[in-house]
Amino acid sequence: MIRETSSGAFIFRYSKGKISFLLLQRKNGSWDLPKGHVERGETLEETAMREIFEETGLRPKIVSGFSISTSYKFKREGKLIDKKVIFFLAESSTAKVKVSEEHSGYKWVSPDKAKSLIGHKNMITPISKAHIYACKYLNIKKLNFAYALLPKHIKNWGLSKRLVPGEGPLDAQVMIIGQAPGRSEDKLLRPFIGRSGKLLDNLLFRSSIDRDKVYITSAVQFFPPDNRIPTKEEIKLCYPFLQDQLKIIRPKFIITLGRIPLGVLFPKGKLALLHGKSISSPEYTLLASYHPAAALRFKKILKIAESDFESFGKILCNRQ
Ligand code: URA
Numbered sequence: 475m476i477r478e479t480s481s482g483a484f485i486f487r488y489s490k491g492k493i494s495f496l497l498l499q500r501k502n503g504s505w506d507l508p509k510g511h512v513e514r515g516e517t518l519e520e521t522a523m524r525e526i527f528e529e530t531g532l533r534p535k536i537v538s539g540f541s542i543s544t545s546y547k548f549k550r551e552g553k554l555i556d557k558k559v560i561f562f563l564a565e566s567s568t569a570k571v572k573v574s575e576e577h578s579g580y581k582w583v584s585p586d587k588a589k590s591l592i593g594h595k596n597m598i599t600p601i602s603k604a605h606i607y608a609c610k611y612l613n614i615k616k617l618n619f620a621y622a623l624l625p626k627h628i629k630n631w632g633l634s635k636r637l638v639p640g641e642g643p644l645d646a647q648v649m650i651i652g653q654a655p656g657r658s659e660d661k662l663l664r665p666f667i668g669r670s671g672k673l674l675d676n677l678l679f680r681s682s683i684d685r686d687k688v689y690i691t692s693a694v695q696f697f698p699p700d701n702r703i704p705t706k707e708e709i710k711l712c713y714p715f716l717q718d719q720l721k722i723i724r725p726k727f728i729i730t731l732g733r734i735p736l737g738v739l740f741p742k743g744k745l746a747l748l749h750g751k752s753i754s755s756p757e758y759t760l761l762a763s764y765h766p767a768a769a770l771r772f773k774k775i776l777k778i779a780e781s782d783f784e785s786f787g788k789i790l791c792n793r794q
Contacts (some may be wrong), residue, residue, distance in 0.1 A: 475547075475554045481521035483562040484604040485534050486542020487582060488570060493608050494582040495601070496571065497591055498529060500579050505591040509559055522562045531572030531579070534564035539643035540607045542600045563604050567612070592681070610644035613722045621695065621715045633696035633708060634660050640691030640719055641665050648683065648790065649725035651716070651735040652692040653765055654704050660697035665690045670766040674731070677766070677779060681787025688722050691716070693735040701767075704734065713738060720757075726793075728758050729786060732765030750782035752789050759793075761786045 658668030763782035
């Protein structure tokens with residue numbers, strides 16, 4: 475048996491409140507997604523982008539955090555081929571497509587229509603997953619757009635006016651919620667990339683939690699000048715946006731870092747009593763620990779945070 479790998483993408487458009495996927499029609503009449511062989515030296519994403527351009531003339535934007543793999547077997551010149559295909563998700567801003575010689579046409583279709591036109595059983599779940607992920611992506615984009623405008627609507631806004639968006643896969647099972655971005659985060663507009671972020675990376679690594687699989691955000695997503703603690707009013711103003719993120723991502727586990735995010739989700743919770751434990755609710759399991767900034771300042775807190783994360787690693791490994 476010969477093993478081959480291809481890479482391609484679900485290309486979607488959002489127009490008039492609907493998501494549609496791009497399908498290409500082969501000369502034999504069958505419908506497919508843009509995809510092709512991975513060439514030597516190419517990453518899977520590079521292959522997908524090259525194939526998309528060759529087959530459609532489009533250069534859509536890859537949506538980070540999504541990839542799905544399918545496999546099927548077929549015969550070519552009497553030999554059995556075991557084909558693995560990895561699909562990414564990409565957003566196109568245009569509907570105009572220039573199909574390659576290999577194809578006779580194209581169509582933008584609803585997810586259900588895509589399932590029936592492609593017709594392979596093993597594509598039903600990938601199409602559903604790509605559709606769900608595209609919805610989450612559009613919802614988060616809309617949310618971040620509205621959140622970034624918050625400083626414009628509030629008199630005497632006292633935080634940075636630059637939103638630090640949440641980061642990570644939109645279907646993450648684990649969400650980490652910090653307090654508020656620091657100076658480095660405000661500069662690069664990415665959460666937990668400064669000194670606290672390095673310590674968080676270390677805590678995650680020690681507990682075998684993969685940062686790339688976690689969605690990371692903060693209770694307040696604007697830098698408080700001089701690294702001050704956000705006020706009650708500021709936390710309250712940002713809370714609806716945190717709630718909306720929770721509704722979109724729907725994590726099974728939430729790790730709160732410090733008393734501010736714990737207080738937001740569990741107002742009566744005392745960090746000194748709850749850290750390292752798991753608190754279940756119908757929607758998610760809450761895991762609380764100290765903020766890495768506090769752990770950087772006090773050795774005692776660092777030891778507690780390390781032991782909390784060790785417990786979290788075990789809990790996640792058993793229940794994910
Ligand atoms: N501390 C936080 O709470 N959030 C960040 O994004 C960075 C540091």
